[in-house]
Amino acid sequence: MTRTDIQAQLSGILTDQFGVPADEITEDATFEALGLDSLDLVEVTLVIDEELGIRIPDEKLGEIQTTGDAVTVLVDLTKVDA
Amino acid sequence: MQRDVLPEPTPREGGDAGGATTHPDVVVTGMGAITPAGRGVAATWAGVLAGKGAASLDESLVEAGSPVTLTARVEDFDADAELGRGTSRRQDRFTQLALLAAREAVAQAGLNADAPDEQPDAVTVVDRDRVGVLLGSGIGGAQTWDETYPTYLEKGPGRVSPLFIPKMLSNTAAGAIAIATGARGPNLTVNTACAAGASAIGTALQLLRSGAVDVVLAGGVEAGITPLSVAAFANMGALSKNDDPTTASRPFDVDRDGFVMGEGAAVLVLERADHAAARGAEVLGRVAGYGASADAHHATAPPEDGAGAVLAMRRALEDAGLEPTAIGHVNAHGTSTPLNDAAESKALRTVLGDHTDTVAVASTKGVTGHLLGAAGAVEAVIALQVLREGVVPPTAGLRTQDPDIDLDVVHGEPRELQVGAVLSNSFGFGGQNAALVLTR
Numbered sequence: 193m194t195r196t197d198i199q200a201q202l203s204g205i206l207t208d209q210f211g212v213p214a215d216e217i218t219e220d221a222t223f224e225a226l227g228l229d230s231l232d233l234v235e236v237t238l239v240i241d242e243e244l245g246i247r248i249p250d251e252k253l254g255e256i257q258t259t260g261d262a263v264t265v266l267v268d269l270t271k272v273d274a
Numbered sequence: 275m276q277r278d279v280l281p282e283p284t285p286r287e288g289g290d291a292g293g294a295t296t297h298p299d300v301v302v303t304g305m306g307a308i309t310p311a312g313r314g315v316a317a318t319w320a321g322v323l324a325g326k327g328a329a330s331l332d333e334s335l336v337e338a339g340s341p342v343t344l345t346a347r348v349e350d351f352d353a354d355a356e357l358g359r360g361t362s363r364r365q366d367r368f369t370q371l372a373l374l375a376a377r378e379a380v381a382q383a384g385l386n387a388d389a390p391d392e393q394p395d396a397v398t399v400v401d402r403d404r405v406g407v408l409l410g411s412g413i414g415g416a417q418t419w420d421e422t423y424p425t426y427l428e429k430g431p432g433r434v435s436p437l438f439i440p441k442m443l444s445n446t447a448a449g450a451i452a453i454a455t456g457a458r459g460p461n462l463t464v465n466t467a468c469a470a471g472a473s474a475i476g477t478a479l480q481l482l483r484s485g486a487v488d489v490v491l492a493g494g495v496e497a498g499i500t501p502l503s504v505a506a507f508a509n510m511g512a513l514s515k516n517d518d519p520t521t522a523s524r525p526f527d528v529d530r531d532g533f534v535m536g537e538g539a540a541v542l543v544l545e546r547a548d549h550a551a552a553r554g555a556e557v558l559g560r561v562a563g564y565g566a567s568a569d570a571h572h573a574t575a576p577p578e579d580g581a582g583a584v585l586a587m588r589r590a591l592e593d594a595g596l597e598p599t600a601i602g603h604v605n606a607h608g609t610s611t612p613l614n615d616a617a618e619s620k621a622l623r624t625v626l627g628d629h630t631d632t633v634a635v636a637s638t639k640g641v642t643g644h645l646l647g648a649a650g651a652v653e654a655v656i657a658l659q660v661l662r663e664g665v666v667p668p669t670a671g672l673r674t675q676d677p678d679i680d681l682d683v684v685h686g687e688p689r690e691l692q693v694g695a696v697l698s699n700s701f702g703f704g705g706q707n708a709a710l711v712l713t714r
Contacts, residue, residue, distance in 0.1 A: 211359020227360050234436040242433070 304383025410470025414444030472650025563594025580621025602693025608637025
């Protein structure tokens with residue numbers, strides 16, 4: 193999966209399942225700014241695990257502030273997997 | 275079996291509302307309701323007056339192979355649109371219902387004048403730090419339990435939503451109302467099962483009298499209809515097995531065989547009369563008295579003579595400073611179970627004596643079904659409407675009154691009746707009883 197693929201998947205999850213308006217989702221947008229708190233972020237990771245089959249370890253959560261951070265973490269994890 | 279001799283009611287003098295007590299008057303300045311009978315207080319009232327049972331076939335229960343498939347659900351309810359996707363997703367159905375009932379009540383009381391668009395329910399016209407929230411709920415986030423446990427079993431603990439706990443806790447609805455309104459006074463949830471809505475209003479009355487707060491948003495909420503809870507209530511014999519939606523809930527009927535599970539919420543804005551007057555709020559009625567008791571008898575069955583209910587009713591009358599003869603109408607607990615309706619009937623006669631013959635009794639559960647922890651709050655709203663409108667709703671579903679029910683049960687048509695005081699009863703599993711006296 194390319195970075196663009198992962199970004200599209202994450203955007204889809206955030207809009208469809210978390211009600212975030214698509215036009216607010218940019219690489220620099222923090223989850224907090226999108227109305228998602230730390231519990232929501234954990235929920236997002238569970239959905240990613242479910243839909244993309246990528247498990248974000250707890251210790252990586254601290255690296256995620258923006259959606260771009262999340263994509264970066266996911267890209268790294270897919271590289272390790274591959 | 276030997277029974278305790280019931281004490282006679284304490285004699286009182288000067289039996290008009292507030293006359294014999296030194297309590298500050300507590301008034302109602304806003305009401306909100308979302309019930310199977312209708313969306314909002316006006317629609318709920320119209321639905322209750324129409325006297326047609328709101329039960330319907332519940333497809334989710336048919337799919338689950340449930341032994342009982344009739345429930346009374348809330349219709350016309352789009353949480354995503356009305357509360358926003360963010361709040362809707364984060365809250366169990368019971369909290370969503372409570373938020374919508376609170377929204378209506380706060381708006382009617384005019385507490386949110388000029389509230390900002392991003393927080394439309396924010397209390398703006400009184401000191402938010404002195405606004406409390408007191409809700410009753412019997413079950414809490416039942417739907418969240420039901421949805422989450424299969425995930426845990428099938429996918430393991432790692433997949434359990436971190437939102438499970440905050441969604442499921444029964445005090446979440448009261449907390450969510452505080453977040454929506456900015457109310458920073460005492461925030462409590464009481465659980466007396468099917469009496470919880472009345473217990474919350476009664477406890478709010480006491481809190482207001484104590485002087486700790488100026489305003490309380492008080493009420494009850496329940497959204498406990500799930501295949502699991504319906505199966506359990508059915509297996510304990512509490513639910514009607516009648517599959518006719520118009521007569522499944524038939525309080526005081528000779529053929530009654532259980533209640534119909536309902537869901538919904540009601541919230542009242544209560545405040546001290548002087549506080550309401552100072553801000554020029556319209557007074558919709560008064561919560562004049564509250565009585566609470568325990569049966570100390572059995573987990574789910576009342577004693578045959580309704581002794582615990584008698585205590586609660588007498589305490590409510592005493593608290594209101596009223597003689598039994600002041601009561602013109604009783605909104606009965608009247609669940610449509612054989613045991614409750616029989617015991618309540620006996621208890622009413624014990625409390626009201628010969629005056630019972632002149633009291634118009636009704637159970638609105640014939641229309642709404644049993645809203646469990648919300649019932650007492652919804653019925654307080656209906657009782658206040660009876661006082662305001664001068665008409666008693668009929669007991670829906672009642673065709674042939676049980677000859678052992680020695681009460682004047684209004685049924686068939688609404689009855690025009692001007693009353694000065696209404697007694698509203700609520701009795702919960704656990705043997706926990708609450709009675710409210712409401713006046714104009």
